[in-house]
Amino acid sequence: MANIVQFENVGLRYGDGAETLTDISFTLASGAFYFLTGPSGAGKTSLLKLLYLAQRPSRGVIRLFGEDAVGLARSRLPGFRRRIGVVFQDFRLVPHLSAHDNIALPLRIAGMPESDIRAPVREMLAWVGLIDRADAKPATLSGGEQQRVAIARAVIGRPDLLVADEPTGNVDPDMAERLLHLFDSLNRLGTTVIVATHDFHLLNRIPNARMMRLESGTLNDPTGALRHPPGL
Numbered sequence: 685m686a687n688i689v690q691f692e693n694v695g696l697r698y699g700d701g702a703e704t705l706t707d708i709s710f711t712l713a714s715g716a717f718y719f720l721t722g723p724s725g726a727g728k729t730s731l732l733k734l735l736y737l738a739q740r741p742s743r744g745v746i747r748l749f750g751e752d753a754v755g756l757a758r759s760r761l762p763g764f765r766r767r768i769g770v771v772f773q774d775f776r777l778v779p780h781l782s783a784h785d786n787i788a789l790p791l792r793i794a795g796m797p798e799s800d801i802r803a804p805v806r807e808m809l810a811w812v813g814l815i816d817r818a819d820a821k822p823a824t825l826s827g828g829e830q831q832r833v834a835i836a837r838a839v840i841g842r843p844d845l846l847v848a849d850e851p852t853g854n855v856d857p858d859m860a861e862r863l864l865h866l867f868d869s870l871n872r873l874g875t876t877v878i879v880a881t882h883d884f885h886l887l888n889r890i891p892n893a894r895m896m897r898l899e900s901g902t903l904n905d906p907t908g909a910l911r912h913p914p915g916l
């Protein structure tokens with residue numbers, strides 16, 4: 685299995701303080717499913733931001749889709765980002781667009797004809813249980829409903845890499861399991877998935893998932909040889 689992501693001795697420092705992430709080295713194998721765990725403040729969101737190119741590292745090497753992502757020309761960023769679906773911790777829905785139109789965004793940006801957009805968007809709305817909220821604007825949706833729209837938007841374009849930051853933080857256990865099943869289905873279609881979560885109940889729901897654990901800005905496995913921990 686080829687590697688879709690490679691980090692080598694990556695460090696991240698915000699401002700003049702100590703490093704938030706230190707000597708992070710790991711690879712993500714194409715088509716695999718990863719959970720990223722660790723205590724609050726360990727640096728999970730920061731690591732994911734490096735992955736989806738919202739943050740540059742202070743040092744080290746990041747290769748994404750086989751190319752150097754740190755020295756990437758600005759003009760090539762949109763092309764890379766289109767291959768990455770992101771579920772942000774704070775959702776980042778477009779406020780003036782309906783749930784339907786938020787979910788349709790990646791397909792519209794990719795230039796899909798309008799006639800081909802409606803059916804997959806309806807399918808995603810049904811998947812996340814929001815068919816009857818299709819016309820609602822984000823401000824009128826609950827936190828959990830907004831989270832489900834954000835997830836539908838992240839997966840609809842069948843990205844090569846799905847990055848999800850606490851994607852089940854605002855939903856009940858049944859919906860959390862349903863959403864995880866959606867990620868699993870996408871993974872079976874070939875998308876590499878990485879999910880940061882505090883929810884330990886989710887970890888054994890994907891039997892083949894591999895685990896990454898961050899503690900105080902350091903990965904627990906400094907060799908980067910990720911594996912499923914015994915007992916999970």
Ligand SMILES: Nc1ncnc2c1ncn2[C@@H]1O[C@H](COP(=O)(O)OP(=O)(O)OP(=O)(O)O)[C@@H](O)[C@H]1O
Pocket residue numbers: 698699704722723724725726727728729730731
């Ligand atoms: N933009 C920023 N500027 C300065 N410090 C930051 C910034 N973003 C995060 N930090 C700091 O980096 C550290 C790691 O934060 P991060 O959000 O990556 O952790 P996390 O593991 O995702 O936490 P949580 O599980 O609570 O979301 C924290 O000490 C945080 O205050």
